[in-house]
Amino acid sequence: MLTLDKFEEASKVVSQVTLPTPLIYSEYLSKKYDNEVYLKPENMQRTGAYKVRGAYYKISTLSDEQRKKGLITASAGNHAQGVAFAAQKFGVKAVIVMPTTTPLIKVNRTKAFGAEVILHGDVFDESAAYAQQLVEEKGYTYIPPFDDLAVATGQGTIAMEVFKEQPLLDYILVPVGGGGLATGVATFSKLFRPETKVVGVEPSGANCLQVSLQKGSVTTLPTVNTIADGTAVKTPGKEIFPYLQTNLDDVVTVDDDEIIGSFLDMVENHKMIAEGSGLLTVAALSRLKCKGKKIVCVISGGNMDVITMSSIIQQGLIFRDRIFTVSVLLPDKPGELASVSNTIARVQGNVIKLEHNQFVTTNRNAAVELRITLEAFGTEHKRQIMDALEREGYRPRIVQTSL
8 A cells, every 4th residue: 555656646636635735944943953944834734734635535545335334533633624524525424533622623623524523532542442333333434543554645645745845855753643644754755765764753741652662562551641632642553553663763752841832933933823743843853963954844733722822822931931920028018019110120021910918927017928920031031030139139939820
């Protein structure tokens, strides 16, 4: 199945429904990491993610009888939309089993393509088990989200497009959940240009492929814990695992904090929204020990609800010392608040919120607590604000920030 001819066939099929996602040169990331960095923005793809490629190609390979039975799959969201969209194009029924933790935007968009959505289980693996149960009960045709050679071939069309634009690539970084995308991209890359290194990137809280490769066999994690819900998978695909063993040059992991930082980088420097799983490759740029190389980061999806987005932005600003809360003690008498405000203003700090606690001591005339949430330019500016308060005798103390 995974041959150059099959990838070419899949490319012709999926091009009927996919949108062009040409590479974007990132001047910011290139300067930051001293490499030539490009983004493959599959977050701009139809349905908001690359998954439509594998889903549509897989369904195109089915017989009319298989399609008429109705299609079913399990997904944390992006594959769900891909299957729902493809099923709508083929005019057949689609049932999607999604984890109960799936962001609302992904649930609603899946329904908008005419699919029946069933919320079941806390993680993908539990949803997949229930979908298989429904296959036995109802006779549906199952469309695997990743553990299928046809699906992986469809996903590999991404690599074909990448090499058409940048044929002499040094690295492709690809997100890994169950491994379907990585299988397609890595296998095509090794067939087309073996010199290009393909690096899979997992969240550290869901590194099922890394553990499996270390042990030499498919391994199931006891739990997963990551903000990258699209890659919160306990077990990599068994059918595709040999291809991953053979064709991936490395697998690295990144922490949720790094994903959050990458979200800010993308929003501020590219005005682009990418979900946690899609940002894995950007976060992993710091893991590469190279300079002057051509690198493509596959941004796999951009389906994120606004509540999650708000939370990530807040946490990102806190991590980068652009928002912080400081506690100071001051006498409870007129003019003290103005004095503190003037001290902060002189060093260009911006006050976001004030909390005044008169009961921090039994003698409020001696001291009351003022908690000030501030906006700063970064770590150095935060230090300047703290130093200014210290010089005025306010004994500032950093406390946990919560907006």
